[in-house]
Amino acid sequence: MSPKELEEGLKSGEIPISVMGLGRMGLATACLFLDVGAKILGVDSNRRVVEMAASGKVRFTEVGVERILKTALDEGRFKATDKPTDVIPETPIIMIVVPTSVDSRNRPDYSAVEKVCRQIGRRIQEGSLVILDSTVGVGTTEDLVIASLEAASGYRAGKEFGVVYSPIRASEGSVLKDLKNYPRILAATDTRSLQAASTLFRAIGVDRIIHTSSFKTVETEKLFENVYRDVVLALTNELAAFCENAGLDYSEVREMCNSQPFCHLLLPGAWVGGGCIPVNPHFLIEAGEYNNSKLRLVKLARKLNDQLLSHTIRLVVKSLRAAGRSIRRARIAVFGASYKANVKNLAYSPIHLLVERLSKKGAEVRVYDPFFTSEELRRSGLPAARGVKGTLEGVDLLLITVAHDEFKTLNLRNASRLMRKSAVVIDCGNVLNPRKVEEEKLVYRRLGRGVQG
Template identity: 35%
Template sequence: MPGQLYDPAHGDRPTEEQRRAFRSGEIPVAVYGLGKMGLPLASVYAETCGNVIGADIDEDVVAGINDGESHIKREPGLDELVAELVGEGAFRAVAEPSEAAREATVHVIIIPTLLTDDHVPDLSILRSVVDDVASGLSPGDLVVVESTVPPRTCSEMVYPRLQRESGLTAGEFGLAFCPERTASGRALEDIRGAYPKVVGGIDAESTRVAGLIYEEINERGTIPVSDTTTAEAVKVFEGVYRDVNIALANELARMTDELEIDVREAIEVANTQPYCDIHDPGPGVGGHCIPYYPYFLIEGLETRNRLLRTAREINDEMPAFTVRKLAEELASEGKNVADARVAVLGLTYRPGVEETRASPAIPITHRLADLGADVLTIDPMLDNTGEFAGEQVPLETLYDHDLDAVVLVTPHDEFDAIDWTAFERPLVVIDGHATLDLAGTDHRRYAIGTGRPR
């Protein structure tokens, strides 16, 4: 079949002819999901092969891309790359995933996996996209899942569903799990080769073909693993490691007052030993990755995951710990949190990124409001702060609100310009990441993991 990649009879060694066919655009690619990870991925595919159709159900996103516009903010190089690729005819978008499926030979799925209210992984979006792909699946096609999913998802759900919905049988098409290893703000750099690409196929031929493709995209090459489940576990394990490590740092940080030491200093020095790599403490863990991935292992497995559950509990408690420290510091100044006006700085889950999913600022603002505080919120990344409690105000008006306290949750660069001498009276400042320099002022500062100046 012209443009066919997957062929179990092919043998073990990739052919230069297939590489050439992919690079020349003879093998059309569809990317399903054009969000903050999907659009950069589709763009790198398009700059490599020149024949990509992107699918997204958001018609405004599709229309913007077809006009050469990127809807993803603060992603270096992406705006220019999308405009260039669309202008060259290398990349276009559609709002009907089934349309993309009919045209493509390589199908790349990159959509978010969320959790239900009970912390169960919600695969409903993935199932829907798999059905769309199956509607256009042909013999010799390759399906690649980049979305982070619970281990065994490809083998137990995606592969059987593709067979059932397409009418094809095992061995007529390929399936590989190739997890995205990408951070917002550096997506193009990461996709092009900041790290090797992990590839794991449902069979040896799927692994071979996925490796062939990603070796053309990623200058660092690929790391083949035994199967799809191993590849799925690699991505989940990366996130779980960070969650557990941060939980350790947060547990240690809560000892700083009792030990009467700067725990951050102790961590920094401990990390000079090559076998120690403790992360930084903070007011909580947010984003669409780290708070979610432990539940991909906790739910659905019979193995008791006590460590993962405990780590989640510790990290989920940090917003309450942050508010409790604020209340204690205010009480030391003879003030009640219920009567305080508090500015919360930084609402996104990490600096310089617009994402607010699972941000610790959400429970912090709501907890403060529940205690009766007058909450003001400030974040230069956000236009809409409806999910947070309190009144959004511009950063430049910070000095005008007769504040009692400030809580720094996310240290955006813009906060470095705050003039802490400009406030009319001393404030209580809770510094979530120990990044503020209040030297020479009368403000009462408590930094998580550091405590008060000693």
């Protein structure tokens, strides 16, 4: 089939695609294809996820996804099921976007990928193309994905079917935009599969496609991106801690550093969460064990970023003490439960651990997050009062954990009236103007901002 025929077949719905895993990335991937007229058969092992997708409901906030999904449902171009066996024989193109994570000992967990590969392998048709999008460790595409597909199908990859690895490069909150705008990196078992995948990604508007020499190169590239971020975050937080101890303001120092082009210091944060940055470095660390790479900096960055929460808690205790209060029986409002700004996602957010550790010290904690109702927060086991007012009433300290946009416009006068006299505000999201907070007779603290004198 020529690239033109493939593109036309995709856009007319004659060549349907199945997407395995309808989470944030899977559903967004499906939407990119739906948006150009494709027909998608979505598969998810979670019945609730299937029901929601089939009724056009999206359980996360991601610009554009709900609108595209609803249009496709109205036009009969999207179906969701929990039965992969029904859809695999119907779709010559199969995309895998299931989760990959680590276990309690930080060892990679690819069980979902392995499971779908066996399911695909049992029903795959000759001539099909399997595209793996999930993030995996070095060697996994060949040793686990291709091996499982071949064992279950009896076919040979690169001959009777093709395999492409093309990891997702996108940030939560802007996934559709990122998936189109960032270059797509591909490796494949054979030239035909590489060309076919390139045609598919071009058809959804990806401008730049980078072909690489091997699966291992792409796997490593994806992991390096997240390791880079983890290391810069660790450095950022270390330097911010130095400024805190030295009575300096890290934000001011950073602004000057970043005024030359080789310095890209970030802003410090209360934690490093999410399903990628705290997880993917462990995929690389495991690969390093097989080739005697020590990866000391990678390991250290992970350790330091895991310890950030302790630093935030120490700052809470210290700030309360400086204000003449004790953590025991202190009332603390926590603004921000999501793992990062402007997304609705508690996965890999240390919010539960934060509440547990503050409570153990005797504090009474309430959590507020504009992306969740208080009912949703309570259902996830977090102590939540009603809205901003209910959360701030009578508190000794407000801890802002992430930079949700809503926090930037917090009415400080009202907040000050609701909180106890001379209450403390710890602004880990860097969202408030210190002068304006202090004008309301509140004590302002921020990560990386030392107290002089």
